[in-house]
Amino acid sequence: xxxxxxxxxxxxxxxxxxxxxxxxxxxxxxxxxxxxxxxxxxxxxxxxxxxxxxxxxxxxxxxxxxxxxxxxxxxxxxxxxxxxxxxxxxxxxxxxxxxxxxxxxxxxxxxxxxxxxxxxxxxxxxxxxxxxxxxxxxxxxxxxxxxxxxxxxxxxxxxxxxxxxxxxxxxxxxxxxxxxxxxxxxxxxxxxxxxxxxxxxxxxxxxxxxxxxxxxxxxxxxxxxxxxxxxxxxxxxxxxxxxxxxxxxxxxxxxxxxxxxxxxxxxxxxxxxxxxxxxxxxxxxxxxxxxxxxxx
Numbered sequence: 001x002x003x004x005x006x007x008x009x010x011x012x013x014x015x016x017x018x019x020x021x022x023x024x025x026x027x028x029x030x031x032x033x034x035x036x037x038x039x040x041x042x043x044x045x046x047x048x049x050x051x052x053x054x055x056x057x058x059x060x061x062x063x064x065x066x067x068x069x070x071x072x073x074x075x076x077x078x079x080x081x082x083x084x085x086x087x088x089x090x091x092x093x094x095x096x097x098x099x100x101x102x103x104x105x106x107x108x109x110x111x112x113x114x115x116x117x118x119x120x121x122x123x124x125x126x127x128x129x130x131x132x133x134x135x136x137x138x139x140x141x142x143x144x145x146x147x148x149x150x151x152x153x154x155x156x157x158x159x160x161x162x163x164x165x166x167x168x169x170x171x172x173x174x175x176x177x178x179x180x181x182x183x184x185x186x187x188x189x190x191x192x193x194x195x196x197x198x199x200x201x202x203x204x205x206x207x208x209x210x211x212x213x214x215x216x217x218x219x220x221x222x223x224x225x226x227x228x229x230x231x232x233x234x235x236x237x238x239x240x241x242x243x244x245x246x247x248x249x250x251x252x253x254x255x256x257x258x259x260x261x262x263x264x265x266x267x268x269x270x271x272x273x274x275x276x277x278x279x280x281x282x283x284x285x286x287x288x289x290x291x292x293x294x295x296x
Contacts, residue, residue, distance in 0.1 A: 001123050002271045005151055005214030012067040012211050014038040019072030023165050024108060027204040028069060050088055055095035066102040067211045077136040090140040094147035104151045104214050106207055107144050109137040111158040111220060116257050120264035123218045153210045157221035158263060162200035163290035172197060172284060175233050179240035189251035191230030193259040196222045199283035209272050222263035223277040235281055239288045
């Protein structure tokens with residue numbers, strides 16, 4: 001759960017976004033810049049977190065009055081080598097924090113830290129990662145908890161979608177690209193798994209609100225609505241206006257998360273009563289427009 005350091009919101013002096021060139025990072029940078037907040041955008045071109053001098057280079061860019069948003073990661077984490085690299089990256093961050101402590105730190109983690117449950121997950125649900133991706137984020141959360149002396153907020157988004165997503169993962173992002181190309185959408189099984197999907201702009205807005213309230217604690221970014229992958233494919237095809245077939249396929253192995261991973265978003269609305277999540281169909285429509293309008 002979140003606790004606000006500022007009952008009334010106050011504009012951060014400066015926001016440092018680590019991982020600002022990525023999908024979530026670029027959306028976060030845009031959200032702060034749109035309101036006129038000073039932003040220092042750091043990507044791999046500025047600091048290579050794998051390098052020996054990364055901690056010193058990062059510390060030299062931080063100030064005690066900063067809000068520091070840590071997004072940079074190699075994701076999704078699929079194997080032990082990626083796990084090791086992600087821990088090395090966070091070690092550079094925590095070594096930098098040993099030299100300079102920003103006023104506020106926000107870490108963008110993942111809902112993968114939670115154990116599966118047929119009951120809606122919330123911020124006090126068991127954090128017992130069942131995948132290397134979850135282990136990676138939970139380990140990095142613990143590293144930051146040990147390193148941050150001031151305010152630390154951890155945001156745990158569920159599946160994120162948006163036009164600029166580079167990963168082409170199964171779900172809205174891949175379905176949209178397949179439909180645009182007029183190619184069949186092939187589902188795992190019959191696409192019956194039901195999952196929660198959150199618009200990347202909603203994630204960025206929650207980061208902005210957390211920064212303005214100098215919040216600490218844990219918050220999930222999940223809408224509270226689960227939708228099957230088949231339904232998402234059908235929405236995507238309808239938005240594309242193309243005659244694209246949606247096909248099932250033999251499932252290999254067990255259905256992920258038992259086919260159902262619900263969330264209770266009550267903590268989001270308790271923390272930020274004026275905030276509302278984008279409805280999935282509206283978010284998919286916006287992503288479709290943005291993809292269509294993007295320069296070729």
